[in-house]
Every structure is written in structure tokens, then in C-alpha cells.
Amino acid sequence: MIQDLIHKRRSVYPALYADKPIAKETLEELLMAAHQAPTHRKTQPWRFKVFHSEEKRTELGDFLALKYRHTISNYSEFKEAKIRKKPADSACVIAICVQEDPDERVPYWEELAATAMAVQNLWLSCTDKGIGGYWSSPALMQYMNEFIDLAEGEKCVGFFYMGYLKGDLPEPWERNPLDQHIAWY
Known part of the structure; x- marks a missing residue:
């Protein structure tokens, strides 16, 4: 049931991933779920750059x-090693990109929102299959055009790290009471 998946979905980090590959067919199924996201004017702005092989994940980590x-400016050798290790510890890393509407019919924020909905579909589908994941938005994503081909008007907005879980999902974090987020009129 969808409600159960929504409540089970968590950010799960690479340290909790098992050393188990995700089949390409499974990734295609997950990406098809992402592709079903709503999009204003049917622009389908999401673009996914998939780093699946160990070689490509290592190259991404090195880059x-x-x-x-x-x-x-505040360089840390520890942080550099951690950045390099995350893709290697993942079964797959997806660069999440947004393609701006070249005809400017849709504002960028709507394209970004549609892409976020696509990622949520991906994330819920991962949860359903026992695959952990999380969306990271490091400042380094601004340099991805130096590493991969991005079309004109395409921008990397983060990375989705994923892998099968070593164990159970982490416990949920305590959320504020719902009434703190709602105003009824």
C-alpha cells in the first residue's frame, strides 16, 4: 500500500549499503517509476545520468x-576521502539534472518541482524493493558539466546514492505534530 511506502521511506546512506549490485533491469524499472511524475505542459524536465559500473562510480568519486x-577553502583530507568513497560504497549513483524549458513556457521552479517528484517516485520504488537511497546536494554538483555532457539549459541539482540494505531500515525520525504545519480555513 502506498501509505506504508511513504511512511517507510528514509534517507539511507552508503555506509548502510550491502556489497550487492543492482541489476540494470531493476534500475530501468525504478527510473520508469520516476518517469511517471507529473509535469506542467508535459515538459518532462528530469534528466538522470546513471553511474552504475564500479569503474564509472570510481571515476565520479575521484572527480x-x-x-x-x-x-x-576549508579543505579537509578526511572530507576528501569521504567524498571519494561514497560513490564506491553505493551500488549506483544517479546525477539528478533538470532541463529548463527552452521555450520558457514553464518557470524553472516548476521544472525543479517536477524533477523532485520524479525523484520521490524513484525513492518510493527503491523502498518497495529494499533498496536504500538518499538525495545529496553538495556544492560540487555545480561542476558536473566538466565531467558529463549537459545540454544547454540543463543543470545538475544533486546525486541520488543507492544500494541494497545491509539490514533493516533506520528508525524514523520524530516529526512535529501535523497541526503545526496546517492552517484550516
Whole structure:
């Protein structure tokens, strides 16, 4: 039931992933769920750059780590190693990108919102299959055009790290009471 998936969905980090690959067919199924997201004017602005093989995930980690070393003023060797390790500890990393409407019929925020809905579909589908994931939005994503081909008007807005779980899902965090977020009229 969808309500159960919504309540079970968590941010699950690479340290909790098992050393188990995700089949390409499974990834295609997950991405098809993402592709079913609503989109204003049917622009379908989401673009997913999939780093599936160990070689490509290692290359991504190396790129991000070196970019961190050369662009961050408060450099930390520990942080660089952590950045390099995250893609390697994941079964798959997806660069989440948004394509702006070239005809400017839809504002960028709506394209970003549609992409976020696509990621939520992906995330819920992962939860259903026992695959953990989380959306990371590091400052380094602004340099992805140096590593992958991005079309004109396309922007990387984060990474979705994913992998099968070693154990159970982490416990949910305590949310504020619902009435603190609602005003009835």
C-alpha cells in the first residue's frame, strides 16, 4: 500500500549499503517509476545520468574528490576521502539534472518541482524493493558539466546514492505534530 511506502521511506546512506549490485533491469524499472511524475505542459524536465559500473562510480568519486580539493577553502583530507568513497560504497549513483524549458513556457521552479517528484517516485520504488537511497546536494554538483555532457539549459541539482540494505531500515525520525504545519480555513 502506498501509505506504508511513504511512511517507510528514509534517507539511507552508503555506509548502510550491502556489497550487492543492482541489476540494470531493476534500475530501468525504478527510473520508469520516476518517469511517471507529473509535469506542467508535459515538459518532462528530469534528466538522470546513471553511474552504475564500479569503474564509472570510481571515476565520479575521484572527480568529486579532486574538485573538492581544488575549490574548497576549508579543505579537509578526511572530507576528501569521504567524498571519494561514497560513490564506491553505493551500488549506483544517479546525477539528478533538470532541463529548463527552452521555450520558457514553464518557470524553472516548476521544472525543479517536477524533477523532485520524479525523484520521490524513484525513492518510493527503491523502498518497495529494499533498496536504500538518499538525495545529496553538495556544492560540487555545480561542476558536473566538466565531467558529463549537459545540454544547454540543463543543470545538475544533486546525486541520488543507492544500494541494497545491509539490514533493516533506520528508525524514523520524530516529526512535529501535523497541526503545526496546517492552517484550516
